[in-house]
Amino acid sequence: MAEGGLERGARPVEAGRLRALPPYLFEELARLRDEKAAAGVQVADLSIGDPDLGAPPAAVEALRKYAGDKRLHRYTPAWAVEEFKRAAAAYMRGRYGVDLDPGVEITPVIGTKEGIANLSLALVDPGALALVPDPGYPVYARSVGFAGGRVRFMSLDQSRDFLPDLDAFAGERPRLMFLNYPNNPTSAVAGRRFYARAVEFGLETGACIVSDAAYNEITFDGYASPSILQVEGAMEVAVEFHSFSKTYGVPGWRVGFAAGRRDAICALKTIKSNIDSGVPGMILLAARDMLEGAAGHIAESLGEYAARRALLRAALDRAGIAWHESPATLYLWARVPGGMKSMDFARLLLDRAGVMVAPGVGFGAGGEGYFRLSITCPRDDIAAAGQRLEEVSTAWKT
Numbered sequence: 212m213a214e215g216g217l218e219r220g221a222r223p224v225e226a227g228r229l230r231a232l233p234p235y236l237f238e239e240l241a242r243l244r245d246e247k248a249a250a251g252v253q254v255a256d257l258s259i260g261d262p263d264l265g266a267p268p269a270a271v272e273a274l275r276k277y278a279g280d281k282r283l284h285r286y287t288p289a290w291a292v293e294e295f296k297r298a299a300a301a302y303m304r305g306r307y308g309v310d311l312d313p314g315v316e317i318t319p320v321i322g323t324k325e326g327i328a329n330l331s332l333a334l335v336d337p338g339a340l341a342l343v344p345d346p347g348y349p350v351y352a353r354s355v356g357f358a359g360g361r362v363r364f365m366s367l368d369q370s371r372d373f374l375p376d377l378d379a380f381a382g383e384r385p386r387l388m389f390l391n392y393p394n395n396p397t398s399a400v401a402g403r404r405f406y407a408r409a410v411e412f413g414l415e416t417g418a419c420i421v422s423d424a425a426y427n428e429i430t431f432d433g434y435a436s437p438s439i440l441q442v443e444g445a446m447e448v449a450v451e452f453h454s455f456s457k458t459y460g461v462p463g464w465r466v467g468f469a470a471g472r473r474d475a476i477c478a479l480k481t482i483k484s485n486i487d488s489g490v491p492g493m494i495l496l497a498a499r500d501m502l503e504g505a506a507g508h509i510a511e512s513l514g515e516y517a518a519r520r521a522l523l524r525a526a527l528d529r530a531g532i533a534w535h536e537s538p539a540t541l542y543l544w545a546r547v548p549g550g551m552k553s554m555d556f557a558r559l560l561l562d563r564a565g566v567m568v569a570p571g572v573g574f575g576a577g578g579e580g581y582f583r584l585s586i587t588c589p590r591d592d593i594a595a596a597g598q599r600l601e602e603v604s605t606a607w608k609t
């Protein structure tokens with residue numbers, strides 16, 4: 212770092228917005244995991260949600276085919292974007308009964324992470340207020356920070372089923388409010404009633420309601436997650452993000468879409484046209500094909516996830532660990548036993564059981580006292596992790 216004659220730190224290369232970032236808590240755990248692995252311990256990593264089941268085989272075939280289409284080697288053609296948006300609109304109509312104009316109410320994003328971050332840049336002025344769930348997906352607060360906005364956290368408490376108390380913010384004039392149900396990390400879900408209240412809140416305060424629906428299709432036991440856009444008046448206040456990453460098991464393909472209120476979609480498009488050149492055409496067309504014909508693959512994936520979830524739940528029960536009952540997401544949100552701090556507990560599990568989990572505090576102060584386990588690894592790994600959890604549970608069972 213000190214090469215080239217410049218002392219690192221004397222004149223830092225990175226901008227203040229980067230220096231202001233909080234330390235990344237998972238880094239220490241990753242280091243510990245790597246040490247364990249180097250010492251020959253088979254670490255079961257249940258800390259991240261990175262779908263492992265792979266794309267629908269038909270989508271891989273389609274992608275191969277589109278890769279041979281030279282028209283798609285150029286900057287993404289407008290017709291490919293149009294076809295994708297039409298398929299997204301048809302999906303929204305078929306799945307939720309929501310009618311959208313693909314011309315002005317839908318836009319593709321390079322994964323919803325990108326879309327969310329750029330929407331903050333598009334909507335938040337320096338000093339403007341944004342409401343962000345705590346615990347929550349880190350991108351919300353980070354992107355508001357990059358835009359120079361002020362973050363106010365809305366705590367998600369178990370006593371309120373991990374839904375924010377919107378009445379507590381009724382006197383505010385936030386520029387936007389992030390919601391994410393089914394929720395990462397708590398796994399909680401939101402119903403139509405809550406969404407109706409959120410839309411009302413948007414109409415009252417002028418806030419743009421940004422709903423991150425990344426887990427809307429990752430549901431179990433017959434539960435179907437609603438869309439905020441189903442609520443009357445939602446098109447005036449809400450933008451919803453849909454991701455292919457979890458639904459179709461393609462996080463590496465980087466594709467999703469934003470749908471909803473026109474002025475926000477328009478602002479997002481303007482920011483994006485100045486920063487990126489869109490989703491690759493071949494990915495967009497393969498994604499369109501998935502929207503139109505991969506329901507069977509989703510059902511199959513959900514069957515596998517359900518089996519893993521059942522295994523993990525039973526193991527936690529045997530280890531005397533309480534978890535939040537939910538019909539959705541790739542996670543179990545569990546209580547840290549014995550009054551330990553979540554980071555200490557994560558360290559203990561890694562050290563004594565070779566099991567890596569995500570400490571709740573890594574998702575914000577509101578996550579303290581909890582930890583998150585993910586079901587994106589094979590059943591054998593989950594079974595082995597469960598066994599070892601049970602073995603070390605004498606450390607907290609009294």
Ligand SMILES: *Cc1c(COP(=O)(O)O)cnc(C)c1O
Pocket residue numbers: 260321322323324325348391395423425454455456457462466467
């Ligand atoms: C995984 C996840 C996403 C998906 O991000 P992509 O950029 O679409 O891969 C979005 N929001 C939350 C809360 C997530 O957990």
